Amino acid sequence: MVSIISVAKAAGVSNKTVSRVINGEPHVTEETRERVEKAIRDLGYVPNMAARQIRSSRSNTFGIITDYVSTTPYSVDIVRGIxxxxxxxxxxxxxxxxxxxxxxxxxxxxxxxxxRIDGVLYVTMYRRIVDPAAGDVSIPTVMVNCRPQTAEDWPSIEPDDFQGAQDLTRHLLERGHRKIGYIRLNPILLGAELRLDAVRQTAREFGLADSDLSIRLGMEGPVGAEENYVFAAATEILQQRDRPTAIMSGNDEMAIQIYIAAMALGFRIPQDISIVGFDDFRTVSMALKPQLTTAALPYYDLGLQGAEWLNRVVAGDKIRPSRRVLACNLIERDSVCSV
Amino acid sequence: MVSIISVAKAAGVSNKTVSRVINGEPHVTEETRERVEKAIRDLGYVPNMAARQIRSSRSNTFGIITDYVSTTPYSVDIVRGIxxxxxxxxxxxxxxxxxxxxxxxxxxxxxxxxxRIDGVLYVTMYRRIVDPAAGDVSIPTVMVNCRPQTAEDWPSIEPDDFQGAQDLTRHLLERGHRKIGYIRLNPILLGAELRLDAVRQTAREFGLADSDLSIRLGMEGPVGAEENYVFAAATEILQQRDRPTAIMSGNDEMAIQIYIAAMALGFRIPQDISIVGFDDFRTVSMALKPQLTTAALPYYDLGLQGAEWLNRVVAGDKIRPSRRVLACNLIERDSVCSV
DNA sequence: CAGTTCAATGACAACGTCGACAAATATTGT
DNA sequence: ACAATATTTGTCGACGTTGTCATTGAACTG
Incomplete structure (x- = not known):
């Protein structure tokens, strides 16, 4: 393999001078620099990271630990952001x-x-509370989409499920909906309760009574092997005497079944029944017809900002706000109409 | 950082002996081995990969190059397999x-x-022909889910789209369907033509005339920004005088719109119209009601076997069959019935 | 013009690991 | 008991890079 020494020989300089050129250090004549650069090109030299790391004892590498990857496919956007x-x-x-x-x-x-990783991003593919085994290993860590169980061990960055559900609920209320169905997410997910609270609280703020909300559990059980009640729940809600004019779905995937349930009963979307999702899982939200109005989970930014934050932690910044929250943007499409 | 030398000092042996223990080499007394292992545990020593790599000039690292990640979310299973x-x-x-x-x-x-990567897995998220820029860099490469443009530069491993579509078509034909609709995949995808050929050829083998097949284009245009005709095409097919009793979808995602189109026209699935997908993109195929019968792309195995193959190439095996193909398994669910 | 400063370059060691070889110790055969 | 052999342990150098310090020579100062 071609090393810094071969380059030095080819350029007729010492290896240290080559090192200077590679790292853009000063004190190299323009003429020498060019000769070295030519040698680098000719030999196809590429610096050896391992050697660098050994020398400098910094790897310039971040690690990502994730739990599952495939449960909510779009959450890989976190990784993409990083x-x-x-x-x-x-x-x-x-x-x-x-x-x-x-x-x-x-x-x-x-x-x-x-x-000799410099820092770790602890990422979960659905929002939850975890207990990373980082305790015995002192590597700076930032939690993404999750939160440590024990106090404030590490900074965390999470989506604002509450605000997202709030926006969606307001969106419906402002369009005149006064009876709303809500098919809940699996309650073991951290977002489930926050979203439910947001729906309840916002409905109350707009003067709705508890009886105006038809809340049903859509799924429960361990992630990846849950019981699915969505179709039945949607069918039941839609057959009520004084049925809701809008149904909120725990997530976009569940909205598929709500669509099908509604259509099987002969309802048109959105004329007869408005539907909103959550997550903006595009493979679903854009494939549905009409396309689904939903709140986008900020996966990509979670990753991007998480990485940037970790970098600051690694650099030794003592960062104050130990938990950060990113907004879920409302994505307006065609599954909602005014009443 | 704790190195092999600190361990050696703590255990009262030479660093070479520690090295022997770490690598499980012979010629170490049980007693010495235990003393060294204790020192390793006490000090929390972990071998430094970078140093190893420098010494051995092998990194034991594979690289994965992918194009896009999010287009077909389940294709990340390739990466999981690897x-x-x-x-x-x-x-x-x-x-x-x-x-x-x-x-x-x-x-x-x-x-x-x-x-100093030992080998590269060149992975695409939808099956296609590519032209990797590996030419000027001589790192062993295996192509996964794609194929090099120029001759047989590198081995490739791909899903068997033809066989998958063949199995699906047979599945319908064997259940008595004699008029079949097919809504095609975006033709820029390599699988599109293979699947279409399989449908045509299998139908002919079962004695169907070309007129018994209603073939429509479901999508076209660049990946990620395609025009979507699925809903319209499905609606049109279903309104024909002598309408098909089954519709095959280019993929599972497109099947969502076929479901909705069918239901909007008052058809029941599968009693009035059978539907099959392709890919077994589970977030869709299992969320649909009734659940979708489809052919599973062998993403996970593509990754797993690709990695194993690459390892053999790196080890210097001269492997003969330069293109390998993995079957797409038929997943029977509830969207097909006999006529 | 001697003395000083500064820019350009090089020599050398060290980072952590392991292979080649050498040394020390234990075991065996006669 | 002594050589011959086998087993266990140690010394040293090299991998590729860069930090520290030394050297060279040229430019500046008064």
């Missing part, structure tokens, strides 16, 4: 999945240590 | 996205070189 930041800032990224196994998680932390 | 293999075999994985930019791709190859 990668984009890393790419723009010359960092390398190492990714590993725990697959829910804490044994595996321990292995991953070891692996990260052996690569 | 990671699982890597994890089981003690390899490290570096991932980077080209985002379609060839400039970016060049940067990535440089990055891979600077990490």
């Amino acid at each position: 990668q984009d930041w890393a790419n723009a800032n010359g960092k390398t990224i190492l990714i590993a999945n725990t697959v829910g196994s804490s044994e595996r998680e321990a292995t991953i932390w070891k692996m990260f240590q052996s690569h | 990671q699982d293999w890597a994890n089981a075999n003690g390899k490290t994985i570096l991932i980077a996205n080209t985002v379609g930019s060839s400039e970016r791709e060049a940067t990535i190859w440089k990055m891979f070189q600077s990490h």
